[in-house]
Amino acid sequence: MRISRMVGYLLCLMIAFILLPLSSSGEAGHDDTIVYYIPVEQTVERGLEAFLKRGFETAKEQGADHIVLEIHTPGGAVDAANNIARLMSESDIPITAFVNRDAISAGAFIALNADDIVMTPSANMGAAGIIDGAGNAADQKAQSYWLNRMQVAAEQNGREPLYALAMADSSIDLPEYNAPEGTFLTLNAQDALEVGYAEAIAENRQELLTYLGIEDAIEVEMTVSLAEQIARFVTNPIVISVLITIGSLGLMIELFSPGFGVPGILGISSLLLFFFGHMIAGFAGMESILLFGLGIILICIEIFFSGFGIFALLGIGSIVTSFLLASYSTVYMVSSIAIAIVITGIVAIVMFRYFGNVGPWKKMVLQETFSIEEGYISNRSRDDLIGEIGESLTTLRPGGSALIKDEYLDVVTEGRYIEQGRKIKVVKATGSHIVVRELNSNH
Incomplete structure:
Protein backbone atom coordinates (compact mmCIF):
# COMPACT_ATOMS: atom_id res chain seq x y z
CA MET A 1 0.00 0.00 0.00
CA ARG A 2 2.80 2.40 0.84
CA ILE A 3 4.48 1.70 -2.49
CA SER A 4 1.24 2.28 -4.39
CA ARG A 5 0.74 5.58 -2.59
CA MET A 6 4.30 6.71 -3.40
CA VAL A 7 3.86 5.84 -7.08
CA GLY A 8 0.54 7.70 -7.08
CA TYR A 9 2.15 10.81 -5.60
CA LEU A 10 4.91 10.63 -8.22
CA LEU A 11 2.40 10.45 -11.08
CA CYS A 12 0.40 13.38 -9.66
CA LEU A 13 3.60 15.42 -9.40
CA MET A 14 4.46 14.64 -13.00
CA ILE A 15 1.01 15.78 -14.16
CA ALA A 16 1.42 19.00 -12.20
CA PHE A 17 4.73 19.64 -13.94
CA ILE A 18 3.07 19.21 -17.31
CA LEU A 19 0.45 21.78 -16.46
CA LEU A 20 2.89 24.44 -15.27
CA PRO A 21 1.86 27.68 -16.99
CA LEU A 22 3.94 29.84 -19.26
CA SER A 23 5.16 33.13 -17.83
CA SER A 24 4.83 36.45 -19.59
CA SER A 25 5.83 40.01 -18.87
CA GLY A 26 2.62 41.59 -20.07
CA GLU A 27 -0.80 41.17 -21.62
CA ALA A 28 -1.37 42.13 -25.21
CA GLY A 29 -4.20 44.08 -26.75
CA HIS A 30 -5.46 43.57 -30.26
CA ASP A 31 -3.28 46.32 -31.77
CA ASP A 32 -0.12 45.66 -29.80
CA THR A 33 3.04 44.20 -31.32
CA ILE A 34 3.90 40.98 -29.54
CA VAL A 35 7.42 39.62 -29.29
CA TYR A 36 8.03 36.11 -28.00
CA TYR A 37 11.41 35.35 -26.44
CA ILE A 38 12.31 31.65 -26.62
CA PRO A 39 15.57 30.51 -24.96
CA VAL A 40 17.88 28.16 -26.86
CA GLU A 41 20.19 27.13 -24.05
CA GLN A 42 22.38 24.23 -22.98
CA THR A 43 22.86 21.25 -25.29
CA VAL A 44 20.90 21.02 -28.51
CA GLU A 45 18.96 17.76 -28.27
CA ARG A 46 15.50 16.35 -28.88
CA GLY A 47 14.14 17.74 -25.64
CA LEU A 48 15.04 21.26 -26.78
CA GLU A 49 13.40 20.52 -30.12
CA ALA A 50 10.16 19.57 -28.36
CA PHE A 51 10.28 22.77 -26.28
CA LEU A 52 10.85 24.97 -29.36
CA LYS A 53 8.00 23.24 -31.17
CA ARG A 54 5.69 24.13 -28.28
CA GLY A 55 7.10 27.66 -28.26
CA PHE A 56 6.45 28.24 -31.95
CA GLU A 57 2.93 26.81 -31.69
CA THR A 58 2.13 28.95 -28.67
CA ALA A 59 3.51 32.09 -30.32
CA LYS A 60 1.33 31.47 -33.37
CA GLU A 61 -1.78 30.80 -31.27
CA GLN A 62 -1.22 34.02 -29.31
CA GLY A 63 -0.77 36.08 -32.46
CA ALA A 64 2.91 36.91 -31.99
CA ASP A 65 4.42 39.34 -34.50
CA HIS A 66 8.04 38.37 -33.89
CA ILE A 67 10.01 35.52 -32.35
CA ARG A 86 12.79 22.86 -40.19
CA LEU A 87 10.52 24.32 -37.50
CA MET A 88 12.02 27.74 -38.17
CA SER A 89 11.58 27.49 -41.95
CA GLU A 90 7.94 26.45 -41.53
CA SER A 91 7.12 29.38 -39.25
CA ASP A 92 5.19 32.30 -40.75
CA ILE A 93 6.44 34.58 -37.97
CA PRO A 94 9.74 36.50 -38.51
CA ILE A 95 12.55 35.04 -36.40
CA THR A 96 15.59 36.84 -35.02
CA ALA A 97 18.50 34.94 -33.49
CA PHE A 98 19.80 36.97 -30.53
CA VAL A 99 23.19 35.46 -29.69
CA ASN A 100 23.63 36.73 -26.15
CA ARG A 101 26.64 34.55 -25.35
CA ASP A 102 27.73 31.74 -27.64
CA ALA A 103 26.22 30.03 -30.68
CA ILE A 104 28.67 27.20 -31.13
CA SER A 105 28.41 24.23 -33.52
CA ALA A 106 24.71 23.31 -33.84
CA GLY A 107 23.93 26.65 -32.20
CA ALA A 108 25.59 28.47 -35.11
CA PHE A 109 23.56 26.40 -37.55
CA ILE A 110 20.32 27.38 -35.77
CA ALA A 111 21.33 31.05 -35.83
CA LEU A 112 22.04 30.88 -39.57
CA ASN A 113 18.49 29.68 -40.16
CA ALA A 114 16.99 32.83 -38.60
CA ASP A 115 15.84 35.78 -40.68
CA ASP A 116 18.18 38.11 -38.74
CA ILE A 117 21.13 37.62 -36.41
CA VAL A 118 21.87 40.09 -33.63
CA MET A 119 24.79 39.52 -31.25
CA THR A 120 25.84 41.02 -27.94
CA PRO A 121 29.32 42.67 -28.00
CA SER A 122 30.95 39.66 -26.28
CA ALA A 123 29.13 36.94 -28.23
CA ASN A 124 30.75 34.35 -30.50
CA MET A 125 29.43 32.14 -33.28
CA GLY A 126 31.04 29.24 -35.16
CA ALA A 127 33.26 26.18 -34.48
CA ALA A 128 30.72 23.90 -36.09
CA GLY A 129 32.90 20.90 -36.91
CA ILE A 130 30.90 17.67 -36.68
CA ILE A 131 32.08 14.86 -34.41
CA ASP A 132 30.80 11.39 -33.58
CA GLY A 133 29.65 10.01 -30.24
CA ALA A 134 33.23 9.18 -29.24
CA GLY A 135 34.42 12.75 -29.79
CA ASN A 136 36.29 12.00 -33.01
CA ALA A 137 35.80 13.60 -36.40
CA ALA A 138 32.73 12.17 -38.10
CA ASP A 139 33.06 10.10 -41.26
CA GLN A 140 33.29 11.73 -44.66
CA LYS A 141 29.64 11.09 -45.49
CA ALA A 142 28.39 12.82 -42.34
CA GLN A 143 30.77 15.73 -42.81
CA SER A 144 29.68 16.22 -46.42
CA TYR A 145 26.05 16.33 -45.36
CA TRP A 146 26.73 18.81 -42.57
CA VAL A 152 22.26 26.14 -47.50
CA ALA A 153 21.52 27.84 -44.16
CA ALA A 154 23.82 30.72 -45.10
CA GLU A 155 22.64 31.07 -48.69
CA GLN A 156 18.93 31.05 -47.92
CA ASN A 157 19.34 34.31 -46.00
CA GLY A 158 21.73 35.94 -48.45
CA ARG A 159 24.94 35.33 -46.54
CA ILE A 172 39.55 26.45 -45.27
CA ASP A 173 42.20 29.07 -44.57
CA LEU A 174 40.96 32.39 -43.11
CA PRO A 175 43.88 33.77 -41.07
CA GLU A 176 42.42 37.29 -41.10
CA TYR A 177 39.66 35.98 -38.80
CA ASN A 178 41.97 33.92 -36.58
CA ALA A 179 41.05 30.73 -38.47
CA PRO A 180 44.16 29.51 -40.29
CA GLU A 181 44.03 26.13 -42.01
CA GLY A 182 43.54 23.37 -39.45
CA THR A 183 41.13 25.34 -37.22
CA PHE A 184 37.40 26.01 -37.36
CA LEU A 185 36.20 29.57 -37.85
CA THR A 186 34.62 31.32 -34.87
CA LEU A 187 33.35 34.86 -35.42
CA ASN A 188 33.11 37.46 -32.69
CA ALA A 189 30.38 40.10 -32.90
CA GLN A 190 32.46 42.65 -34.83
CA ASP A 191 33.74 40.09 -37.33
CA ALA A 192 30.23 38.69 -37.81
CA LEU A 193 28.92 42.21 -38.47
CA GLU A 194 31.74 42.82 -40.96
CA VAL A 195 31.12 39.67 -43.03
CA GLY A 196 27.34 39.95 -42.92
CA TYR A 197 26.74 37.17 -40.39
CA ALA A 198 25.11 39.63 -37.98
CA GLU A 199 22.75 42.46 -38.81
CA ALA A 200 23.41 44.37 -35.59
CA ILE A 201 25.11 44.36 -32.20
CA ALA A 202 22.89 44.95 -29.16
CA GLU A 203 23.74 45.05 -25.47
CA ASN A 204 20.31 43.92 -24.29
CA ARG A 205 16.72 43.26 -25.27
CA GLN A 206 15.80 46.93 -25.40
CA GLU A 207 18.54 47.69 -27.92
CA GLU A 219 7.31 41.08 -24.50
CA VAL A 220 6.33 37.51 -23.70
CA GLU A 221 8.96 35.12 -22.40
CA MET A 222 8.61 31.41 -22.95
CA THR A 223 9.98 29.50 -20.00
CA VAL A 224 11.01 25.90 -19.81
CA SER A 225 8.67 24.16 -17.37
CA LEU A 226 10.10 21.81 -14.79
CA ALA A 227 8.58 18.93 -16.74
CA GLU A 228 10.39 20.06 -19.89
CA GLN A 229 13.63 20.47 -17.98
CA ILE A 230 13.26 16.86 -16.85
CA ALA A 231 12.46 15.83 -20.43
CA ARG A 232 15.55 17.56 -21.77
CA PHE A 233 17.68 15.83 -19.16
CA VAL A 234 16.10 12.42 -19.66
CA THR A 235 16.36 12.42 -23.46
CA ILE A 253 18.40 -6.86 -7.25
CA GLU A 254 14.88 -6.83 -5.81
CA LEU A 255 14.70 -10.55 -6.65
CA PHE A 256 17.49 -11.10 -4.12
CA SER A 257 15.97 -8.87 -1.44
CA PRO A 258 13.24 -9.85 1.00
CA GLY A 259 10.18 -7.61 0.58
CA PHE A 260 10.05 -4.55 -1.66
CA GLY A 267 14.28 0.71 -10.50
CA ILE A 268 10.64 1.66 -10.98
CA SER A 269 11.37 5.37 -10.48
CA SER A 270 14.12 5.30 -13.12
CA LEU A 271 11.86 3.65 -15.66
CA LEU A 272 8.95 5.98 -14.86
CA LEU A 273 11.31 8.92 -15.29
CA PHE A 274 12.42 7.55 -18.66
CA PHE A 275 8.87 7.22 -19.97
CA PHE A 276 7.75 10.51 -18.41
CA GLY A 277 10.57 12.47 -20.05
CA HIS A 278 9.97 10.88 -23.43
CA MET A 279 6.24 11.53 -23.19
CA ILE A 280 6.82 15.22 -22.45
CA ALA A 281 9.28 15.41 -25.34
CA GLY A 282 6.62 13.93 -27.61
CA PHE A 283 8.40 10.66 -28.39
CA ALA A 284 6.47 8.18 -26.23
CA GLY A 285 2.76 7.47 -26.11
CA MET A 286 0.55 5.42 -23.82
CA GLU A 287 1.18 2.37 -26.00
CA SER A 288 4.80 2.34 -24.80
CA ILE A 289 3.81 2.37 -21.14
CA LEU A 290 1.12 -0.28 -21.68
CA LEU A 291 3.61 -2.54 -23.44
CA PHE A 292 6.12 -2.06 -20.64
CA GLY A 293 3.49 -2.90 -18.00
CA LEU A 294 2.45 -5.98 -19.97
CA GLY A 295 6.08 -7.08 -20.12
CA ILE A 296 6.48 -6.80 -16.34
CA ILE A 297 3.28 -8.82 -15.80
CA LEU A 298 4.41 -11.57 -18.17
CA ILE A 299 7.79 -11.86 -16.45
CA CYS A 300 6.10 -12.07 -13.04
CA ILE A 301 3.87 -14.87 -14.37
CA GLU A 302 6.98 -16.72 -15.55
CA ILE A 303 8.66 -16.30 -12.15
CA PHE A 304 5.79 -17.49 -9.99
CA PHE A 305 3.94 -19.77 -12.41
CA SER A 322 8.21 -0.38 -25.42
CA VAL A 334 19.57 -0.40 -28.93
CA SER A 335 22.99 0.59 -27.59
CA SER A 336 21.45 1.68 -24.27
CA ILE A 337 19.57 -1.61 -23.92
CA ALA A 338 22.74 -3.55 -24.76
CA ILE A 339 24.69 -1.68 -22.08
CA ALA A 340 21.93 -2.33 -19.52
CA ILE A 341 21.82 -6.05 -20.39
CA VAL A 342 25.59 -6.48 -20.04
CA ILE A 343 25.82 -4.64 -16.70
CA THR A 344 22.70 -6.29 -15.29
CA GLY A 345 23.92 -9.71 -16.42
CA ILE A 346 27.26 -9.27 -14.66
CA VAL A 347 25.60 -8.10 -11.44
CA ALA A 348 23.07 -10.94 -11.64
CA ILE A 349 25.85 -13.53 -11.85
CA VAL A 350 27.58 -12.00 -8.82
CA MET A 351 24.32 -11.76 -6.86
CA PHE A 352 23.34 -15.32 -7.70
CA ARG A 353 26.79 -16.56 -6.76
CA TYR A 354 26.83 -14.95 -3.32
CA PHE A 355 23.20 -14.14 -2.47
CA GLY A 356 21.22 -16.67 -4.46
CA ASN A 357 19.40 -18.13 -1.43
CA VAL A 358 17.59 -14.99 -0.25
CA GLY A 359 14.58 -12.96 -1.30
CA PRO A 360 12.00 -13.88 -3.94
CA TRP A 361 14.81 -15.34 -6.04
CA LYS A 362 14.89 -18.40 -3.77
CA LYS A 363 11.42 -19.28 -5.02
CA MET A 364 12.97 -19.97 -8.43
CA VAL A 365 15.84 -22.10 -7.07
CA LEU A 366 15.43 -25.54 -5.49
CA GLN A 367 16.78 -25.19 -1.97
CA GLU A 368 16.03 -28.61 -0.41
CA THR A 369 18.17 -31.74 -0.68
CA PHE A 370 16.88 -35.30 -0.30
CA SER A 371 19.18 -37.83 1.36
CA ILE A 372 19.01 -41.53 2.16
CA GLU A 373 19.33 -40.70 5.86
CA GLU A 374 16.06 -38.79 5.66
CA GLY A 375 14.34 -41.70 3.95
CA TYR A 376 14.53 -40.42 0.36
CA ILE A 377 15.84 -43.12 -2.00
CA SER A 378 15.89 -42.40 -5.72
CA ASN A 379 17.47 -45.74 -6.77
CA ARG A 380 17.83 -48.54 -4.20
CA SER A 381 21.02 -50.58 -4.48
CA ARG A 382 20.62 -54.41 -4.18
CA ASP A 383 24.20 -55.44 -3.55
CA ASP A 384 22.88 -57.91 -0.96
CA LEU A 385 21.55 -60.14 -3.75
CA ILE A 386 24.90 -60.80 -5.40
CA GLY A 387 25.65 -64.57 -5.24
CA GLU A 388 22.10 -65.52 -4.21
CA ILE A 389 20.34 -68.46 -5.87
CA GLY A 390 16.85 -68.17 -7.26
CA GLU A 391 14.42 -69.49 -9.87
CA SER A 392 13.22 -67.96 -13.13
CA SER A 401 10.74 -62.19 -13.45
CA ALA A 402 12.47 -64.32 -10.87
CA LEU A 403 12.06 -65.46 -7.28
CA ILE A 404 15.15 -64.69 -5.23
CA LYS A 405 15.24 -64.76 -1.42
CA ASP A 406 11.46 -64.97 -1.39
CA GLU A 407 11.22 -61.74 -3.43
CA TYR A 408 9.65 -61.35 -6.83
CA LEU A 409 12.11 -59.31 -8.84
CA ASP A 410 12.61 -58.05 -12.35
CA VAL A 411 15.90 -59.42 -13.66
CA VAL A 412 17.89 -59.58 -16.88
CA THR A 413 20.37 -62.17 -18.14
CA GLU A 414 23.82 -61.51 -19.50
CA GLY A 415 22.32 -61.97 -22.93
CA ARG A 416 21.58 -65.69 -22.95
CA TYR A 417 18.10 -67.20 -23.18
CA ILE A 418 16.92 -68.92 -19.93
CA GLU A 419 13.78 -70.99 -19.81
CA GLN A 420 11.12 -70.79 -17.10
CA GLY A 421 11.74 -72.83 -13.93
CA ARG A 422 15.53 -72.88 -14.19
CA LYS A 423 17.88 -72.24 -11.28
CA ILE A 424 19.65 -68.91 -11.57
CA LYS A 425 22.35 -66.99 -9.72
CA VAL A 426 22.70 -63.20 -9.25
CA VAL A 427 26.07 -62.10 -10.67
Missing part, protein backbone atom coordinates in the same frame (compact mmCIF):
# COMPACT_ATOMS: atom_id res chain seq x y z
CA VAL A 68 13.41 36.07 -30.76
CA LEU A 69 15.57 33.02 -30.14
CA GLU A 70 17.97 33.86 -27.31
CA ILE A 71 20.87 31.59 -28.10
CA HIS A 72 23.50 30.43 -25.66
CA THR A 73 24.53 26.86 -26.45
CA PRO A 74 27.71 24.81 -26.99
CA GLY A 75 25.97 22.80 -29.72
CA GLY A 76 24.64 19.29 -29.74
CA ALA A 77 22.94 16.70 -31.92
CA VAL A 78 22.80 17.20 -35.67
CA ASP A 79 19.38 15.56 -36.05
CA ALA A 80 17.84 17.82 -33.40
CA ALA A 81 19.43 20.92 -34.99
CA ASN A 82 18.04 19.92 -38.39
CA ASN A 83 14.56 19.46 -36.97
CA ILE A 84 14.74 22.86 -35.25
CA ALA A 85 15.83 24.44 -38.55
CA LEU A 147 28.75 21.12 -44.84
CA ASN A 148 25.86 21.15 -47.28
CA ARG A 149 23.41 22.04 -44.51
CA MET A 150 25.63 24.88 -43.28
CA GLN A 151 26.02 26.25 -46.81
CA GLU A 160 28.31 34.47 -48.07
CA PRO A 161 28.56 30.66 -47.61
CA LEU A 162 32.37 30.67 -47.34
CA TYR A 163 32.25 31.59 -43.67
CA ALA A 164 29.60 29.01 -42.83
CA LEU A 165 31.74 26.36 -44.53
CA ALA A 166 34.84 27.56 -42.66
CA MET A 167 32.96 27.06 -39.40
CA ALA A 168 32.58 23.35 -40.22
CA ASP A 169 35.62 22.68 -42.45
CA SER A 170 39.05 23.18 -40.89
CA SER A 171 40.79 22.96 -44.29
CA LEU A 208 17.43 44.62 -29.86
CA LEU A 209 13.85 45.93 -30.01
CA THR A 210 15.13 49.32 -31.10
CA TYR A 211 16.99 47.70 -33.98
CA LEU A 212 13.83 45.79 -34.93
CA GLY A 213 11.81 49.02 -34.76
CA ILE A 214 9.34 47.72 -32.18
CA GLU A 215 10.47 49.46 -29.00
CA ASP A 216 6.96 49.45 -27.49
CA ALA A 217 6.25 45.80 -28.18
CA ILE A 218 4.64 43.57 -25.58
CA ASN A 236 20.13 12.80 -23.34
CA PRO A 237 21.60 9.55 -24.80
CA ILE A 238 23.93 9.07 -21.83
CA VAL A 239 21.12 9.58 -19.33
CA ILE A 240 18.93 7.11 -21.24
CA SER A 241 21.58 4.42 -20.78
CA VAL A 242 21.93 5.24 -17.09
CA LEU A 243 18.17 5.18 -16.44
CA ILE A 244 17.57 1.88 -18.22
CA THR A 245 20.56 0.32 -16.45
CA ILE A 246 19.42 1.53 -13.02
CA GLY A 247 15.89 0.35 -13.79
CA SER A 248 16.95 -3.16 -14.78
CA LEU A 249 19.48 -3.41 -11.94
CA GLY A 250 16.95 -2.25 -9.36
CA LEU A 251 14.33 -4.77 -10.40
CA MET A 252 16.88 -7.57 -10.68
CA GLY A 261 12.74 -2.03 -0.81
CA VAL A 262 15.07 0.67 -2.08
CA PRO A 263 16.35 -1.22 -5.19
CA GLY A 264 12.81 -1.80 -6.43
CA ILE A 265 11.79 1.80 -5.81
CA LEU A 266 14.88 3.08 -7.62
CA SER A 306 6.46 -21.48 -14.65
CA GLY A 307 5.58 -21.17 -18.33
CA PHE A 308 8.66 -23.00 -19.67
CA GLY A 309 10.23 -19.66 -20.64
CA ILE A 310 7.44 -18.59 -23.01
CA PHE A 311 6.08 -15.84 -20.75
CA ALA A 312 9.61 -14.61 -19.98
CA LEU A 313 10.46 -14.28 -23.67
CA LEU A 314 7.18 -12.53 -24.42
CA GLY A 315 7.72 -10.21 -21.46
CA ILE A 316 11.27 -9.28 -22.46
CA GLY A 317 10.14 -8.71 -26.04
CA SER A 318 7.31 -6.47 -24.84
CA ILE A 319 9.64 -4.38 -22.66
CA VAL A 320 12.27 -3.97 -25.39
CA THR A 321 9.55 -2.97 -27.86
CA PHE A 323 11.67 1.21 -25.17
CA LEU A 324 12.09 1.27 -28.94
CA LEU A 325 8.65 2.85 -29.44
CA ALA A 326 9.46 5.52 -26.85
CA SER A 327 12.83 6.39 -28.37
CA TYR A 328 13.63 9.06 -30.92
CA SER A 329 16.63 7.05 -32.15
CA THR A 330 16.66 3.29 -32.58
CA VAL A 331 20.47 3.28 -32.66
CA TYR A 332 20.78 5.08 -29.31
CA MET A 333 18.11 2.90 -27.74
CA LEU A 393 9.45 -67.49 -12.94
CA THR A 394 9.16 -66.53 -16.60
CA THR A 395 11.23 -67.17 -19.66
CA LEU A 396 14.10 -64.68 -19.61
CA ARG A 397 14.46 -63.21 -23.14
CA PRO A 398 16.74 -61.78 -21.64
CA GLY A 399 14.46 -59.90 -19.20
CA GLY A 400 11.75 -61.35 -17.02
CA LYS A 428 25.65 -58.33 -10.68
CA ALA A 429 23.41 -55.66 -9.12
CA THR A 430 23.64 -52.02 -10.14
CA GLY A 431 20.89 -50.07 -8.44
CA SER A 432 17.66 -51.79 -9.41
CA HIS A 433 19.32 -53.48 -12.41
CA ILE A 434 19.82 -57.17 -11.41
CA VAL A 435 21.82 -59.44 -13.73
CA VAL A 436 21.47 -63.23 -13.43
CA ARG A 437 23.09 -66.33 -14.94
CA GLU A 438 21.73 -69.88 -15.28
CA LEU A 439 23.19 -71.91 -12.43
CA ASN A 440 24.38 -74.85 -14.54
CA SER A 441 25.77 -72.46 -17.16
CA ASN A 442 29.46 -72.71 -17.94
CA HIS A 443 29.75 -68.92 -17.87
